[in-house]
Amino acid sequence: MSCVSCREQKLKCDRSQPRCSRCARRDAKCTYPTTRRRQVGPRRTIPELETRLANIESIVKSSRDDRLGRALNNDDVIASFPDKDIHDVVDNTDSPLDCEAKTGPSTLRSVRMSPFGQVPYGGLLDDLYASSDLSPNLRPPMYLRYVIAALAASIVENYRNLALTLYHQARLCVEEEELKDFRPQPVTLAQAQFWCLISNFEAQQTFFSRASTSLSRCLRIAQMLRLHQLDAVDGQLPPGVSETKNWPELEEARRTWWVIFCSDRFVSGSTGWPALINDDDISTFLPASEEAFESGVAESTGLLGDVLQQGCKKYSSFAGRVLVAHLFYQSAKHVSGHLSDEHSADIRNGSFWTRHTMIDNDLATLIMRLPEDLRLPGNLQCQNALFTNIMIHTAIICLNRAAIRETRRLALPSSLFNRGQARLLSAAEEIFNIFREITDMDAAFSNPLLVYCAYMASSVYLDASVAEDRRQAGFNLTYLLHIMIALSKTNVIARSLAIQIAEDMKNIGLDSSAIETVTVTIPEY
Template identity: 30%
Template sequence: MPDTGHESSSTAGRMACAFCRRRKLKCNKELPKCQSCLKFGFDCEYVTPGTPGGMKKLEGERSSRVRQLESRLGRVEQLLRAKNQQQGQDSTALSSEAGAVKAESDEVSIDEVTATALEHIYFEFVHPAVNIIHPERYVQCRPPTYLQHAIYAVSAAITEEYSVHRERLYKSSRKLLQEAELQDRKLDSLSLAHAQSWILIAFYEILQGYFHRAWMSSSRAVRLVQMMKLHRIDAVLQTTDPSLVLLDAAKDLTEVEERRRIFWMTFLMDRYSCISMGWPTLIDERDIRTYLPVSNEAFANSVSEQRLFLSQAKSAQEPEHISTFACQVVLSSLCGNKLSELQRFDPNVPATQPLGNAWLKPQRLNDPLTTIFCVPQYLTSRPSQLNPASVFLDFFAAATTICVHRAAQSQVREDPVSAEMIAQSRKQCLEVSFGIFRLMEMTCHWDLRVFYLCFPFCLYNAVTVFASFWLEQQVDLYERPLRFLLKCIDSFKNMPLATILLADIEAEFPGLIDRLNSSVGQEGSSDTSQFSAPIQLQAMDNFSASGPSLDMGFTDDFGDIGNFDQLYGAETWDIDDSILSTMGALPPSNFDTWNNSLEKGPDL
């Protein structure tokens, strides 16, 4: 039996060890180490009350422990204080940076001299193409800031001198316009300036190559003009609920015409999206009861002119009273309708015509493959009245013709047609492409800013035609206009749109530029140059967009300008059928005839 009494007597006068006292643990007071110190591996020290200096030693240990804790707490406080200071500096920097960005976006301002110059550029060069603002009314009644910034942005986009301001002005216009719309919950303050701003913003986005943004912006303009009932300004019966009328009645003839122009420019933007991107149109022509726009001169001078509806202008064989603006509307309508029909075709969907007419299905593509859009004779380009408006109409008619033919040719596999029909289609595309080439030759000395904003797209369509022919047959008849038009597109390089179009050409015809340059090196031709040295389109001094002049001494290899009326008169100029031998559509003719056609150019 163990001697428990001896053990109890040996530990009876002993206090708990220092470790157990500090930790508030139960100490068994064993020697040389208690159970707790043995378990945790600490030195076990006993201090008895009777030991000299024992309590002082214990108090010293306590004070040392307190000092250690205070020191550790002090270091923790220092670390927390330093971290808080760093976070405060970061937050201050972020807030100051955000404030700077906000100030930059909110406080976009330009000096009065620059603003005046940009307004002059707009009304001199942009206004003839996007004629939706009356100049005198603009000066008399200053528009909202978002409309001003939209005007400035488009002007800066076509002028290298002020190009540094264009992106800031564009972003400011969008931001201010969206804020104005958000603040107007019930559309009580909806005005024409909203639609005008979205139209100009969409044009700017096209120039910068922001195509998806552009069509979203134009779609907003479409809904705005429809909400304001601008598509039914001249309807005989107004069945709209009066509580839904968002605009007051127009005060005078000028304001009515301005509303018409806003609607029709929105219509053009809607059709441009269909022509260039293949997207469905948003405006149904059956809902339109608004007269076509009158001439720019009548609008500027507040003069009344004879007016037509779109349906009337399209049904007329030779409309006698139609403006250049209205002619552009008609051409875009005709082209958009034909493209929409082609886009809706699905070979997997049964035809809607009766079974007895099923044999007519192969004729579906005959209409688009034989289409040529023409400009009324009194609006077409003439040497005596050559101006940007008439030149653009001829360009636009040719470009829309090419668009329809290319869209139809892409569906030949699903809906076969005869080889003669394809050959005739390509021949017509070549004819209108030569028209673009000759017109550009005679106007290449103009100031680039007078060319309407869609000129590069028209040039692009002609280049695709000449490129396809030249890749099949490397002859000067195709190579010369191809080089010239490529350099003309490159001359618009201050517009990102032109750069994108050149990239699209290179993607559609890989290696085209390299082959053109290598052909020059092989032939050593002196009358052609590398694509890397683009044509210089020189600006004319004191040039006016409303009345450009033409150097009557201009000549080229195909003859002088005096024969221009023979090319662009009432009859379309033709190309000899021997040229079709290069297409593979007709049997090759003898090379003597072919060489003769190269020497004299296209037969007229």
């Protein structure tokens, strides 16, 4: 038996008596055990050890998930560590950053903590954006996933407080991607989609100047990719889409372009700013139906100009939205000051009235030929159907208000005034009736343009010469006012327009209590 000292140090002992040579050299006490030490307890088997390890891992994972859940629900977990790397702040085993790291070189290792809060984790992000079941090569870039999750969070009550956090993280990710290398980086379709979606989110949050610049950036990227010429006669696919081998991928590029087109037209039409897209430069087919896109079966469509000129009877619901955006912008451009005085007195051959008649006829035709899935009241639960119909009637209001203005200014025949009055009242009534049927106001009015449409309908009822039934006009105005008031808690534009409507109602003697209602509901007024 080895001496106690050698055994404790796990050194070889020569077992010399009375002291081993090692202890003798060190002049240390050397003692030998009187009996051999027996092993206590049975030897544990490998399966038993694996079972215990699995149980411990389960306990640790459960504890960690509870800790992360408490952190995400804690409003105090905001950028407490603005100067630290995100990986130094939290355990990110289940975070989306790890998913990116496992699929290839990650550009997110230096992404900083969002100043609006902690980055959501795997399960939470999957609730807002389901891409975890896709293979790594099919997953969109992380910045695109974040902005989609931000848009989803903005309309889901449980996650609404995370919307701005996700938005800021999306912008941090795309900046990191763009600045990761000093070499020029080619633009991609994902970048165009990102800036379009981020612009939409910013508009919902009433960051209008920021939304406009994001949209401008998105549009320039799309033009660099030649998305506006996907179906040009020369047959050359634009850079970045040249690897496209099947119809669904090409259709995705087309749809990206038309979403950008609609955004440009609605922004320009509602603000009066010049449009950034010239119709004559577009040679991309209108989007196909949802069924064709989802199934991957090619479907032929036409160009925007051809559909308008030929009065095509069949087109997709997406194409219907494109047509509405186009005609809404044409109506707004028509009523702008620099066009309204073009030979307005010549009601037969003047360019003003010729253009007015053409746009009015196009709008009437569009209503009659809407695809079945855009018709009301059968599709009241469809946000696209609601938006499309309301925007058509808003365009009619814009168009005919200009006609009535010119009729009054130039003392033109009363028949023009009567026709414009009938069209105005009919369009305002349609908007009012659609609003009365909407069950989820928050979801519907997440698009700020609908607030603008509600105000346009209100302007019709405020005009005593147009809305002659003052009692009905007062009822409709009060209803629209209460919609604005309900939205004013989270919508700055709705708050401003509610105050304006209340003041106009009081000035024309329709409802003297309107101002008091606004004052009570909107204290800062």
